[in-house]
Amino acid sequence: MAQTRHSKRWHSISEYEALRALMQSGTTTAASAQLGLSQSAVSRSISTLEARLGCTLFERDSGRLRPTQEAVRLNRRLDSLFDALDLIDGPAEPVQETLRLIAPPTFAHRFLVGQINTFLRTNPHIYVSFEVNTSEEVVRGILDDRFDLGVFGVDSTRAGVKTVPYRVAQAVCAMSRDHPLANRAEVRPEDLHGVDLIQLSKRHARRNQLDRLLAQARAKPHVVAEVSTSFAASDLAREGLGVAIINPFPLYHYRADDTAFVPFTSPISYRVNFAISDHHAIPRSVRSFMRHLRLNTPTDPFSRKA
Incomplete structure (x- = not known):
């Protein structure tokens, strides 16, 4: 048991280098060329790392190796290590x-x-x-x-x-602070029936999704404007023109003082x-x-x- 605990604490920079090279290149051929190693050496390093961590790091997809979420998280944690190594070697x-x-x-x-x-x-x-x-x-x-x-x-x-x-x-309704819906805990699609609405242009993927939700709820808002960015939509909403269904990030961080943001109950996410x-x-x-x-x-x- 003591040996197992010790092995889990052991780290191999060569294994981590193989992980990063494979994530960047997607194939053992390219990763081995990047590291100056054989393909079998790269594959062996990944297999050893997977065995030590007890998880799968790569899955094969149409000839390429796609990193799993475990690999992505591990690679992100390795940034500080390789930055430190760069400082030592540089x-x-x-x-x-x-x-x-x-x-x-x-x-x-x-x-x-x-x-x-x-x-x-x-x-x-x-x-x-x-x-x-x-x-x-x-x-x-x-x-x-x-x-x-x-x-x-x-x-x-x-x-x-x-x-x-x-x-x-998650999607929110942006509006002026004195709007009738501004004090709601949430806004549902049916609540927008007859409400002045600022729409994003149809080139936005979430526009069609919103149109379908409104149709399913039999809600017919009054579309007063159509704009190309969430930035413009929130500004018009702040001025009292109507309600805008938008991605709150990052607008919330510099519009929270003068704009009401209310959660929009829907599957729309960004x-x-x-x-x-x-x-x-x-x-x-x-x-x-x-x-x-x-x-x-x-x-x-x-x-x-x-």
């Missing part, structure tokens, strides 16, 4: 690095600007190039290798782009993801910024860590 002074970041307006305005500010104060050796654009351009920019990291609210399935979960949120290349190793600046966001995102009543 030069005494931090090397100037560039982080090429892209995000749509809802995440870029105020929220990411503030996070970039605090990030650069603690990482003065990193230079940030930041572009504000559409979610479609986030995916395209990662594919074209024009950006290292994207933050967006789309579940992309494009080959070459890997999405890493960041936040999960995922906020990081977008990174599935073909290249993750730069240290990207890992650092992702970790900074996870550690410094303030809590709110409507979203949680993914």
Whole structure:
């Protein structure tokens, strides 16, 4: 028994290196080339690590090895270890690095600007190039290798782009504080019958889902405006134009003082993801910024860590 407990405390950096290489590349062939090892050595390291941890770390999917949730969580915990190793092996002074970041307006305005500010104060050796654009351009920019990291609210399935979960949120009704529904504990689809509604444009995936929910509840709101971003929808709602069904993250953090947010009872939920290349190793600046966001995102009543 004592030997078993001891083995669980034992760590192998080579096994962790194999894990990270395989997560980045998706195949033992590419991982072995990255590490300068044989494929059998990489496979053996992963098998040994799985046996020691007592869980499956990779599942085969159409010729590629897809990491399980256990692998994702373990890899995330290893960031600080490999950052420390980089400092030991690297030069005494931090090397100037560039982080090429892209995000749509809802995440870029105020929220990411503030996070970039605090990030650069603690990482003065990193230079940030930041572009504000559409979610479609986030995916395209990662594919074209024009950006290292994207933050967006789309579940992309494009080959070459890997999405890493960041936040999960439930839909809310945003409205002015003097709106008749503002003091409700929750708002249901049927409660929106005859209510002035600010809709997101039909290019948004949740728009069709909302339309179906309203039809099922036989609720016919009065659509007074259609906008392209949650940012614009919440601003119009704050001005008293009507109710907007939106993703509360990150708008809640800088609209809570002047806008009412009420949970919308429905299956509508949102995922906020990081977008990174599935073909290249993750730069240290990207890992650092992702970790900074996870550690410094303030809590709110409507979203949680993914």
